[in-house]
Amino acid sequence: MWCPDLPIVTDRLVLRTFSLTDIESVWAYMRLPEVGQYMLWSARDREQSSEALDRMVAETGLEKDGDYLTLAVTVDGVVIGHAELGLVSAEHRQGEIGYVLHPEHQGRGYATEAGREMVRLGFTEMNMHRIIGRCSARNVSSANLLRRLGMRQEAHFVECRMVNGQWREELVFAMLQREWSGQNR
Numbered sequence: 001m002w003c004p005d006l007p008i009v010t011d012r013l014v015l016r017t018f019s020l021t022d023i024e025s026v027w028a029y030m031r032l033p034e035v036g037q038y039m040l041w042s043a044r045d046r047e048q049s050s051e052a053l054d055r056m057v058a059e060t061g062l063e064k065d066g067d068y069l070t071l072a073v074t075v076d077g078v079v080i081g082h083a084e085l086g087l088v089s090a091e092h093r094q095g096e097i098g099y100v101l102h103p104e105h106q107g108r109g110y111a112t113e114a115g116r117e118m119v120r121l122g123f124t125e126m127n128m129h130r131i132i133g134r135c136s137a138r139n140v141s142s143a144n145l146l147r148r149l150g151m152r153q154e155a156h157f158v159e160c161r162m163v164n165g166q167w168r169e170e171l172v173f174a175m176l177q178r179e180w181s182g183q184n185r
């Protein structure tokens, strides 16, 4: 299994693995309807947040298709959200990133800073060929973030998924390793 050297320290963030003691900080953002509205889950109660944290604690590396590396995004020692890198296909070297921030910490570029690291890990350490980001077509903040990371929009799927009784439209953004290398010379 590939596990990155941690923690990862960026200009303003420290990215580290989760521990079960992070429950209060995780519940603080997972409980908010505005955080869950464009995810495949809606607001989570404490028990659901605790189950999600159990999974995130275990997501420490990538080995097989469907694995996730999930890191706590922290500022000055406080967990403000999480960022993830998924292994979509080992055979085809395809990955996917994801991110969630507490609303109090949005609007400062923290998710972009964390997302950039997840993309870097995927391309430089996992030698991925292509990394995607997906979001609801209504999730303007997420689409803007993926563009800020240098990704291209590849698709707009219409009514491709039923979430909470409503059809959802989904955007897919992507970046190839050579595109990333070109942007990060």
Ligand SMILES: CC(C)(COP(=O)(O)OP(=O)(O)OC[C@H]1O[C@@H](n2cnc3c(N)ncnc32)[C@H](O)[C@@H]1OP(=O)(O)O)[C@@H](O)C(=O)NCCC(=O)NCCS
Residues within 6 Å of the ligand: 034, 035, 036, 038, 039, 099, 100, 101, 102, 105, 106, 107, 108, 109, 110, 111, 112, 113, 134, 135, 136, 139, 141, 142, 144, 145
């Ligand atoms: C998606 C999500 C992480 C985006 O958060 P965000 O705060 O917009 O993203 P960033 O942290 O990168 O901040 C970017 C914003 O900060 C501003 N900003 C300020 N300083 C900045 C800096 N140093 N660098 C980059 N952007 C900066 C940008 O202009 C941008 O604001 P704008 O959208 O008004 O132009 C957030 O909306 C979220 O957690 N949503 C709920 C969960 C979710 O939907 N996740 C995605 C599922 S696909």
